[in-house]
Amino acid sequence: MKKKKKSIQKGGIYYTPLPIVKYILEKTVKEILFREDRPDSPRITIIDPACGCGIFLFQALECITRWQNEGTIKRYPQLPSTHPVKLYGVDLDDHARSITSMALTLCNIHDHIQFQIKQGNTLVSWLPLDTTKEEYSSRMQDLVHMTENLRAHIPYRGNIESIEKTGSIKEKINLNLNQKLKKDYFPHEPPDHPFNWQIEFPEIFDIEKNEKERGFDVVIGNPPWVSHGLREMTRISNEMHAYYCQTFYGAEYKISISSLFIERGICLLCNHGLLGFILPDSFLLGRFFSRIRKYILDTTKIREILLIGEEFWSSGTSGRSVLLILEKESDEISRKGNVMSIHYCDTLQDLEDGNFTTCSYPQSRFETAHLNRFRLYFHEKSYSLVNKIQQISVPLKEFAHLYSGCIGRHGQNSIISDEKTPLFRVIDEEGACVYEDSHAVGKWKPLLTSGKDIEKYIVTGKGKFVYVDPDKNNRRIYAKSGFRVENYSGKKVFIRQTGDSLVAAYDEKGYFCLNNMHVLRCLMEAYNIGYFLAILNSHLMNTYYHLITLEVGRTLPQTDIETLKELPIKPINFEDEGERNIYEKIVMKTRLLVSLKEKLHEEMQNTTSQSAFSIESDREAVRKMEEDLNTLIYQLYGVKEAEIREIGKGIHDLSPPYTKIM
Template identity: 25%
Template sequence: MKKFKSNYSQYTNKNYNETETRRDFLDPFFEAFGWDVANRAGKSQTYRDVIHEDKLKVGKETKAPDYAFRIGGSRVFFVEAKKPGVNLKEDSLPAFQLRRYGWSAKLGISFLTDFEELAIYDCTRKPSINDKASTARIEYIHFEDYLKRFDFLYEILNKESIEQGSLEKYIAGSSNKKGTESVDIDFLSTLDNLRTKLASNISKLNKDLSVRDLNYAVQQIIDRIIFLRAAEDRGIEEYGDLKRTCENKNDNFYNNLLGIFKRADGKYNSGLFDFAKDSISGNIEIDNKVIKEIINELYYPLSPYEFSVISVEIMGNAYEQFLGKTITIGRNHSAKIELKPEVRKAGGVYYTPEYIVDYIVENTVGEAIRGKKPEEIANIKILDPACGSGSFLLGAYKYLLNYHIEYYNKIKDRAKFKGSKEDVIKENGDLTIWIKKQILRNNIFGVDIDSNAVEVTKLSLLMKCLEGESPASIQNNQDLFNERALPSLEDNIKCGNSLIGNDFYESQSVLDFDEEMQYKINCFDWEYEFKNIFKGGGFDVVIGNPPYVFVKYVDWADDVKGYFSSNYDITNKDNKSKSNQSGKINLYTLFIFRVIKLLKENGVFSFIVPNGLLRTTTYDMARKFILDNYHIDFIADLKDGVFKGVTAPTIIFKFSKSSSNDDTKIIDANCLVDGFVNESKCHYINQSIFLENTSYTFSIFSNPKETTLFKKMESNNKYLGDITSQIIEGIVCKKEQILLEESNDPLCRKFLEGKNIKKYKIDFNNKYIIFDRKKLHRARPDEVWNSDKKIIIQRISGGLHPIVAALDTENYYSFASTNSILIRDDFRDIYSYELICALLNSKLINFYYVKNFTNASTLTVNISKTFLEKIPLPIIDLNNKQDKEMHDKMVALVDSIIALNKKLAVEKNPNAVTMVNRQINAVDKQIDVLVYKLYNLSDEEIKIIEG
């Protein structure tokens, strides 16, 4: 600072340039905060602290920021450097440049500096060319204030502090979320806009084109334009090539575009530009106006995107959402974009966060290749059988590339750059393109039922393969190997229905189905399509995020449910309940069944799926299949919040096709921090105990002490199901059949919903139903409604106290959001309604239910009849004086708490309300203490529950 201040006029002179500023001031400035700016450690390009971007000048624009600061190979912020004398406080263009880079790379903040001034910008806000320099600026510091603000600068710039999370905390506390829109969401909007314009115009001008061919042509054109536009910003293609196709108004712009596409085929050989395969998009008409509009929207200043820094992963996120939609043609050949039916039923498309992909890849691909040489890794086959936009395959490919970079850079003599065919790494330490192509072809495989998804997966992988390349490296590849830049992935990424083989047509003819249904069923013969892999025994690693869709919601379900029933063990032969019908089977469980035939011996697979797999009765046969065929290596319970906009809890599992007797590692969400597992907080459980559980539930959070306690509770061999005549869901009807006031109809009955059931209390809110069996979907037996007493519980509940029970003595009728429980007449003296109501509301039974049947889900769960039936009961002998006293005392306590709740309902004085609530809590505690005595629990065992 003294140096800058003492020679201020020299450094702000117009002859003092930006390069000198970086060398004299900025490099030392950032080195003072712990960054290896000059790469003195000699790290490869992939892992060095700071990347100095080679700037590509396009008019007044540059195509990359000056510095990219990284930790572990991942960017944390950009720095855009200017020479002193530029007015950074007021000049809006440098700020816009920086914010474009930061927003496109999905960074939280980035820095603009000429050393004289330092400005920090919030990069979560979408930039606009019309923004002022002050827009999204969250700090401005003059060099004379650097020492005063040193503590602050150290917190957000020091490498060690950032590694410990200081930057994330700062961003979380300073970013103004108003007006923010992430680049992937915005890019999705752009893709939708491009698709709508193209589809409408192509449909209007090419009336003979089918809907399927229209979708195909639009997807191909968009993918090609995006690929080439990104190549331009990365300096691989000449900047503005696409834009120049629209310069001469007398030309046919689409023909000009086709010319560029065909030249690209000669250069890349990726299949993306293969017009021998694609005879549709080369033979259609598109208006000049539409072509010009969609291309201009991808260029500065209309476009906020800087493709040189948008990662393939970010674009993949947008494409995943994009693939959930399809083009339909309406009247007058107008095109409309709408959600696919199965996506609509599933509530949308949910892109797997990158940290989840990385975690799964690390624990599968990482373990499969650890310690291996490249020639050994070449034989490892990695599959995603429902690849979507390719996020998991992209994660696996990235992991393999980084592993090879580290491997080759450690053996300098073998990896030495020679400028010849033998090169495996370039001078900067990155892999040469022929090695990247070889890894892609050898290791990465995927299948998806959606042909557009297959094309997007290829696009993502090819763009990853092309990262870091230049026109010179591509030309060098052609000169040395006489081959085009990219590999064809036709043998790696294929379109088909992973769940249905060609044996589907053994009992029926292809001609039994119309052409549209044939495309939807889309049989896939795994052993034929990947014959060489199956000759070697199958795939080594299977990863992914399969679709969470019930079979009944899939538009081809009716035609294939018989196939699923006969080819997958989805039905419990001993249980004919409706929960086991194929319509209630979710596609993700069918993938679990399918993978066993795809894996080689000792192969592994890992999915992220809903945690209902662990406990819901619908999936009992899936759990049985897992226990019979796989070793469960680990289950990571992620709880909720993994998928944006979805609160459904999820798990990650890893299974291996082996007969290992090792225990299963259980990883709670609290053990996972930024994708790293705190091993000291994990516990282990032997999967064999799950075979003994009701419905084969995976009770993953019961520790040995709890398991011993539960065995003690179950030792009496008396369960709720033994003493009940009914545990039954309420009336199934339409919501509009529920009346908001009493009717004169003699069939009118008082009606309850689940929310009206409280602990020992019924809040009747004056709703009614006309109980006409002919008009109700499922009216339930008269026995339920005519009983003098019954217990009603909430059927949809959750948390650590999911069972909420009330005693009904007023013949209420209730909705499907409740369960009603009737006790058999021959047990009502011993197991009275009051006693059973107390047990169901007790801490002990709720603890038992949560640990055995919900895995402590923080969200709603279905209180299932199957699980209620398996609640263990204490043995009571009314001839025994002590048992009789405890029973009678329990009945009295329940009567007391019911009376207190009635008193509370009419009490208005706030002091009295407080007093009655305290009395209710006191009685509730007495009930819990008495329940412990009924089960003969020791003080240590009670501590387990109370803890």
């Protein structure tokens, strides 16, 4: 069992809860069955391209039967046997395939519902899905006719001669295609079970059909949640990495298998076909999902995105889940005019009960977002506030340089010390000494080792040191990145990386930090660094940050440096007296607040009965000064009193959906 659990986690495989399966089927299969514009002779084909043990297909069989028995499919109370529902499944694991086939065989008592479950690698084949090589046209057409003939005799009658002939043609074509695949992409490490979709399901990709009619009516499932290139356990061969990058538009630096399945799923659909997947919420905003988001916008209408706040998976650290419902759409005008439904529910029980927070807005909003990020707003007021702030602002990266901290080439402990030792030595993973300095005393710099070493406005942690050789060529031997000395000199701001809110601290004492923090240095002499420090710590900017990210309430939330770079900073018109006065007050109060918080921190480290009154007095002064700064920043960004009252309901009370305060 332990071995099986490790295999599941390594492959990014998670067993899908029943409420999610049923919701996806309602929004895809049932939608197709109910469509008023369906032809009088409906062809209903459903595929799960990562079917596993068949939960989606089994439930599809059960739901279709129930809907028919209940008379909910009014136009087709009994689907005629000449136009059957066809269930298809593909999975790399042959054991899972066998279980799915057996379960469907035992439970299917209807002649009009047929199924094919096959072993194969959904993502790997030589033939592109959007074309058919001319040399296979005639043989593929033979396959189509023979396959349809065989289906007329399934499940109780069989034409042995046709079966043998069909199998022979498929075997020959597949052998030829797989040899081409090996030659073109995998000369050293051929993949297991490549799957040539046109050959395995020729009736779906019939070359005589109009291009828009080729493909499945519905694609459903829970594709693997794994990214390659992050850890040793998830690395793939160079050949496979190159194949993915050449074959899939959505493949980026860190290849997400779920992204490739989204792209493959869309390709498998006929025009106006529906896709329903459960996916990790990282694809909504993640930097390395920008291409798949662009692909979705260029090929589909987004019908629904539903975010579930509860992290319900029993194994692995998989985070929050998103249900994505897409309709393949070839018409650009229709795509750009599409209005999406955006839903949020706290728990699986809320999903089952239909207890959602819902907002609708145009898909075109994603078109103009940086990296086409799918920012979800569950109330229109949330979007209005974000848009208002962005309209008068400039990205932080225009004012400041942002940089992540130090990474040791041989582990973080290899570069850290509790004291300034005269000897510095780096040992690699094999026990060999790769760097040594016997005169290291003067090369140790003060270090912040985690985000806990800072709080809003001030540095609180002390005592560790990092070795910094002044010669950058020497540093390259033991340091991987983050050691650019000039980034740590002079006035700067440290920003926590781990956390669901923005926490920034001022430093001018030459501290270094590890890569669990970010460093900000001002690029423009006209601006005081205290201005950016105050904005980053402000109530307004934290509210904005919560609205555009999905970090509140998440396990191990992270502040992404790319998101920091895009934070909206109000540029100051120094010719405008009112604006200049607000800016100067912000800078002055920030300077005073840093001094006051440093004093308070020192008092709390050396608490005595005599200092208790002073501590309470200073705490109140800090609270009042932070309140004053928040008010000034509201004024600067032009947020009105009514909006301030709504925002002021409390960031610290925020829980998903992040916009409840709105």
